[in-house]
Amino acid sequence: MSTSDNAYQELARIFSTRNNRILEIEILPPTLGPLLQEDCSVGITKKYLVQAFVTARRIFFGNLRLSPECETLCATAQDENESSAQGASDKNLEDLLASTEIILLFDCEHLTACNWRRRRLDDLKRHHDLSPSDPKPLIQALETELTLMTTYLCSPLHRHTKSPTLWQHRIWLLKGLLQVRGAQVIAMRPQMACSTSQRTQSGQRYLEQESAINLLRSELDIVFRAGELHPRNYYAFSYMRQVHSILSDTMEIPETRAVLSESIIDSTLKWCLAHPSDISGWTYILHLLEAVTEGKLRLDTVNKVVRYALDVGWEGESLWTFIDLAAKAFDVEDMVSNTLQRTAATRFTTTIELSDGSTRAAVVSEPSWKSWLTMARAYWTNHNEVV
Known part of the structure; x- marks a missing residue:
């Protein structure tokens, strides 16, 4: 096996065994490499990453040509060859997932790799729309992709923390997750009679607001980390504006926008005072104050x-x-x-x-x-x- 193939296999193993954990990946100097791992901390030399990328790119485009055929086989096989077709499709999918993870680690603006991952999740969403009885596979896939984006965006890499492609992919994932979970909550919610008390409605609104605030704060922590790694990170704080807007629209309560803003003013101000030269943070807190009543x-x-x-x-x-x-x-x-x-x-x-x-x-x-x-x-x- 060549050095390039070895590099690919080692990185693919790390990604496949992370189990939704958020990794911290950094580029090592040549003297410390080529690859080190301790729990969630991963270090790799630039040369070794390039070698892994070369193999990943070859595998990705090689399997991409076969992907539609395998999906068709998987969808139509009904005879004794069904299991073998399913096995071929699963192997093809694993190769595509592993190769795109490594490609994006090397080149965060690789639109073909990112779009393939989005198209795969779109297929899962369409399947869920046709049979919405079990949303767990879709939710699990979206959450796994979110933690992968967190790995990229919060690792001390050269370009990832300020990548428009990765931030846009993350907001797309968050929208999809909110849509699925929102539909799930509505489906599980018992039918309320017209005599339902105002107290019950208020309690439900309070729980929804608390959930939105917790989500907003967790996303803000990711943005703060990205802002520390790459100062003046306009893409990160623009992402937070979108998250704020999406959550406000999802709640459909007039005062939600102000409540969400007030809930993160203190933490945002603390971050801005710790990074007083970062104009992206100051413009974001100005945006929050405009929403405050x-x-x-x-x-x-x-x-x-x-x-x-x-x-x-x-x-x-x-x-x-x-x-x-x-x-x-x-x-x-x-x-x-x-x-x-x-x-x-x-x-x-x-x-x-x-x-x-x-x-x-x-x-x-x-x-x-x-x-x-x-x-x-x-x-x-x-x-x-x-x-």
Whole structure:
């Protein structure tokens, strides 16, 4: 067996035995390779991964040509050869699953491999629609694919954490899982008479909201991890916006959007303050605050950011841009001004240089992020003088 085949077999074994566990895969330097595994931690050298990819690509396109034929055989065989046709189809499916997992590990933007995996799940969904009595196989397949995406998106790999293909595939999976589980819940729910108490309905709504909040928080943890591995991860936080919207639409309760936003404001703010230079996080929390109906929560959140910036002496553009946008959007400019030791009546000024080399003060009607930062610098100077 060639080195390329060995590399493929070893990686295929790791993927096939993960049992829905989330792996953490990283590229090793050549001196430590070619492949190491300890529980859920996997390390592989770039050369060994390339060798595995070469074999995976050959197997994938070789079996892809046979796949429709095997599916037809599997669907129509009714005689004594049925078991052998089923065996051939199962082997073909295993090869396609293993090869696409390795292909996506090497090239996260390989659309052919990703689309094949999606088409396979689409076939399962169509089968479920025809006979919805047992949704377990479809749910299990969707959950397995979700954990595979989590493995890719949360591993310290070069491109995977910011892959538009993987994030779009994940949102597609989540939609499918919610549709199946939603249908299952409705089917299992007992028929309610018109005299059902309001308390029962409220309790059902509460449980549904709690379930949505838990799902939102678990997806947010994945996005935070991806954001730490790849700063300014716009694809990850755009994914969270889609998750938020899908859950709000699924609940069909007017206040759900605000409730979901309020449930993750604190954790999102904590992450943003730990990564103050990441503009993608700041724009996301701004998006959450827009959905919040409680004005005090907006005020407190912006105030915490201002106080943090003053306490640590932060001058980065991303944080002060958030303060500027939030102050204007939520009408809290007076609070920001007062926190920066200015009165609400203060007119912001900046110094400009004239053509003759002299300078003069110019009035700025609406403060930009630089104007807020200028005020903060004056605050720091005055504070240091007092101390």
